[in-house]
Amino acid sequence: MSKRTSAKHKIDRRMGENIWGRPKSPVNKREYGPGQHGQRRKGKVSDFGIQLRAKQKLKGYYGDVTEKQFRACYHEASRMKGDTGQNLIGLLEQRLDMIVYRAKFAPTIFAARQLVSHGHIRVDGVKCNIASRRVKAGQEISLGNKAQEMALVLEAQGLSERDIPEYVAPDGTAKVTFTRVPTLDEVPYPVKMEPNLVVEFYSR
Template sequence: MSRYTGPRLKVMRALGTELPGLSRKPLGERNYPPGQHGRRPKRKSGFGVQLIEKQKLRFNYGLGEKQIQRLFREAKRDRGPTGDKLLELLERRLDNLVFRAGFAPTAVAARQLVRHKHVLLNGRAVNIPSIRIRPGDRVQLAERARSIPVVVESLAEPALIRPEWLVFDAAEFAATVTRTPAPDEVPFPVDVQQVVEYYAVRL
């Protein structure tokens, strides 16, 4: 599957969860699935529950199906819990750090900043959103990016509270990673064990 570029609020309504990486818009009063029969309560199967939890991760972090499968295989090889490792790998993406630092209003916008080389990683311009950050890494906005309207607005009013694993330097337009993100610091509710069970029988 390719990366999703359609209506974002519609996806969040279908999944029943606000995904800060996908959109800043709240569900509001329409917190039911889209469509003619969206208001009717539906009984979800075990597969349906697993699929929803997997799609939360895929849409919030803006990944294609093959990308998240690759990350799952890597997480499965780790000695620790597979689900916790998967969340850690997702949170350690460079585009997610740019979003969590408040440089962009969504992960989608953060990915675009990275793609256009508006972000410096340890002093060097990079354009690969999936680069994995490590403790000690420093991410900074390039000078030409600091006056972009969407960046200015996001810095003035970040979508989320900056996580404890980041130290933000407003004067330098920079953020430094102090430690590895913890699984419980993912900024939306997700039952990652359902994701593990979803892929356990498919990969």
């Protein structure tokens, strides 16, 4: 399992954006980057720098998946028919931990990954603890009995800062169905994501 060991909100400050849309993000108070040189004037960013930033932002949003996993996801997207950037987003949104997050079973993507890895999530009624598992259209994702009473889950379901997207259909409070693979325009990112720049970064 991939685990982020450094401070999560440093991604926000490094990017200068609240990439998860959380009210506790330090960007809401300090828009400059972290560290003693965070406030210094920034020079012009190269094309490579812009592409790298787009990749770091997208990778960070999905729970900071490992570079190996992210690159493999890109290569798979490039082999599929259609637009590679759209395909990449579709593959990332099919991850089990992301659907748990989209269903508002967890307040953050990191909590969603933990919920899956601790065995609290069922896929078509069968327990699954692999956060990176790809969910197919029509499959049901549900909470285990114990998880339905967890404070973390109840907190997430009461969040007003985000809604459940159309491609995740709720059935009560403990079950959703992943109806289809979304397009970039349908994904409720709090900030602008640019998968086309990620494609340019990897295809150099």
